[in-house]
Amino acid sequence: MSTRSTTAPPPSSSGSPLLRVSGLRKSFGDHVVLDDLDLEVAEHGCVVLIGASGSGKSTLLRAIDLLEEVDDGSIELRGVDLADPWVDADAARARMGMVFQAYNLFGHMSVLDNVTLAPRLVHGRDKREAEAAAVEMLTRVGLADKIRAYPDQLSGGQQQRAAIARALVNDPELLLLDEVTSALDPELVGEVLELLAELRREGMTMLIATHEMAFARDVADQVCFLHEGRVHESGTPAQVLGGPQRTRTREFLARLHA
Amino acid sequence: MTTWQPSERALQRAAYRAGRRRRSFGVALLSTVVVAALAWWVLVTSPGWERARETFFDPAEFTDVLPGIAEGLWLNLRVWLIAGAVSLVLGLLLAIARTTTAPALFPLRAAVVGYVDIFRGVPVLLVLLLVGFGLPALRLPWLPNQAAFLGSLALVLTYSAYLSEIFRAGIESVHPSQVAAARALGLTRGQTTRRVVVPQAVRNVVPALLNMVVALQKDSGLISVLGAVDAIRVAEIAVTGSYNFTPYVAAGFLFLLVSVPLTRAVDAYNARRGWRGARGAAVGIR
Numbered sequence A: 001m002s003t004r005s006t007t008a009p010p011p012s013s014s015g016s017p018l019l020r021v022s023g024l025r026k027s028f029g030d031h032v033v034l035d036d037l038d039l040e041v042a043e044h045g046c047v048v049l050i051g052a053s054g055s056g057k058s059t060l061l062r063a064i065d066l067l068e069e070v071d072d073g074s075i076e077l078r079g080v081d082l083a084d085p086w087v088d089a090d091a092a093r094a095r096m097g098m099v100f101q102a103y104n105l106f107g108h109m110s111v112l113d114n115v116t117l118a119p120r121l122v123h124g125r126d127k128r129e130a131e132a133a134a135v136e137m138l139t140r141v142g143l144a145d146k147i148r149a150y151p152d153q154l155s156g157g158q159q160q161r162a163a164i165a166r167a168l169v170n171d172p173e174l175l176l177l178d179e180v181t182s183a184l185d186p187e188l189v190g191e192v193l194e195l196l197a198e199l200r201r202e203g204m205t206m207l208i209a210t211h212e213m214a215f216a217r218d219v220a221d222q223v224c225f226l227h228e229g230r231v232h233e234s235g236t237p238a239q240v241l242g243g244p245q246r247t248r249t250r251e252f253l254a255r256l257h258a
Numbered sequence B: 001m002t003t004w005q006p007s008e009r010a011l012q013r014a015a016y017r018a019g020r021r022r023r024s025f026g027v028a029l030l031s032t033v034v035v036a037a038l039a040w041w042v043l044v045t046s047p048g049w050e051r052a053r054e055t056f057f058d059p060a061e062f063t064d065v066l067p068g069i070a071e072g073l074w075l076n077l078r079v080w081l082i083a084g085a086v087s088l089v090l091g092l093l094l095a096i097a098r099t100t101t102a103p104a105l106f107p108l109r110a111a112v113v114g115y116v117d118i119f120r121g122v123p124v125l126l127v128l129l130l131v132g133f134g135l136p137a138l139r140l141p142w143l144p145n146q147a148a149f150l151g152s153l154a155l156v157l158t159y160s161a162y163l164s165e166i167f168r169a170g171i172e173s174v175h176p177s178q179v180a181a182a183r184a185l186g187l188t189r190g191q192t193t194r195r196v197v198v199p200q201a202v203r204n205v206v207p208a209l210l211n212m213v214v215a216l217q218k219d220s221g222l223i224s225v226l227g228a229v230d231a232i233r234v235a236e237i238a239v240t241g242s243y244n245f246t247p248y249v250a251a252g253f254l255f256l257l258v259s260v261p262l263t264r265a266v267d268a269y270n271a272r273r274g275w276r277g278a279r280g281a282a283v284g285i286r
């Protein structure tokens, strides 16, 4: 993939953040997964979520994308609380992009149809317009020759890049990525991470759950360590990954390097 | 690229396998002949065989009645195709109706559950009799009262209920992550059902649907109880008075002529899409 020299707008430190999560609580039965959790993502910012398996990273991302109903707290996107049941959830979801660990491409559709589905159904683009945009996006993620292919004919890395294209083609205000490389063979991880780093340089606002610490160090302007349903420690990658202050964070990082 | 010369070892293995195949074929042939001979012997030595052969397998009677029965079978085939197509469409609509969540549609969902419970729970013969003799008693002026129509209607009632359960199983088999992906893109619940869930659901249950369609081909013969002049009714009329049951055998023969190739075609299709029975994909394992 070519490295484009797009000048990213500087992260805005002034004004309200694009996304502000506060006091978020989510439980499954008796099991409290998110407990009074606070988190902010600035416009053009990139926040990386780390934490042990089962610490609630996926649940948090799904809650933000309104795929899980939360017990309490607020999820403000540009100041509007999406957790309020009277907010149009379909419209809110259409403003965010979500990429899943297992790609979740639609198996009965070609790659092109996967990517044009939402532009046509949700964003009211006509077929020609949607296909042109999809081809451009697929070319960008290096899948120009796989447009007519079906998901099961692609490698994992190609499927994940198609899934990213499917999310990006709708110009999301916020991109949510849930361990998008953990299902990939090691040699395919690089191609996906490189694509994400490029999006980052272009100023895409991202919230990323990942176990790729080297990647986190490169792209994140903030790293949040999730533990016991909250952001246990957060700061710049150098602070959290380089010199963690809290015991649990140190233990988690030590286990990763072990 | 080098051309492959089978090794001495490979040739020995091939010869061994060929030998085993010849042996297997011989054993299969022998056991078939023995079983068939035994069955034949039991049949022809049974005390009533002479009588039975005259009343069930009379060649002259067979060729006599065959054209008439074939004409009747044409009605069965038309009933099968029309009732099958209507049942498939109705079954899918019933299954989709059950997935709706709008409060205004609650009566619809309740009605569908009741419908499916009733028509799955009542024997198809009973549905036929109730529809065939009950509906005309209402004397609805707009309701056609031909036996073939009422019979088809009864078959549609029963089969659409069965098919809707198959479609429902298909809808439930679609992984929730597919729904999550569609909703994450901003698709509404209805759009997700139509564009993502139903197409995958139908694909997942095609083998089961085809088996029901084959079963309907046989059950189309039940319309004869309403007096529709189908293959079975023609045979029945021929039997009446003569006390020779060869026409029934002729009707059975004609049904087999349709259903066996149909079953084979369905099996072949299912095997091709990778849906196999107990034997199949694992057959090559030594």
Ligand SMILES: Nc1ncnc2c1ncn2[C@@H]1O[C@H](COP(=O)(O)OP(=O)(O)O)[C@@H](O)[C@H]1O
Pocket: A028, A033, A051, A052, A053, A054, A055, A056, A057, A058, A059, A060
């Ligand atoms: N649908 C669900 N029902 C019940 N428990 C769930 C469900 N989804 C997640 N959980 C539980 O919530 C916890 C957090 O899961 P998850 O968010 O997937 O963690 P992570 O993504 O950090 O590995 C786990 O203990 C998991 O078992």
Ligand SMILES: [Mg+2]
Pocket: A057, A058, A059, A178, A179
């Ligand atoms: Mg997860």
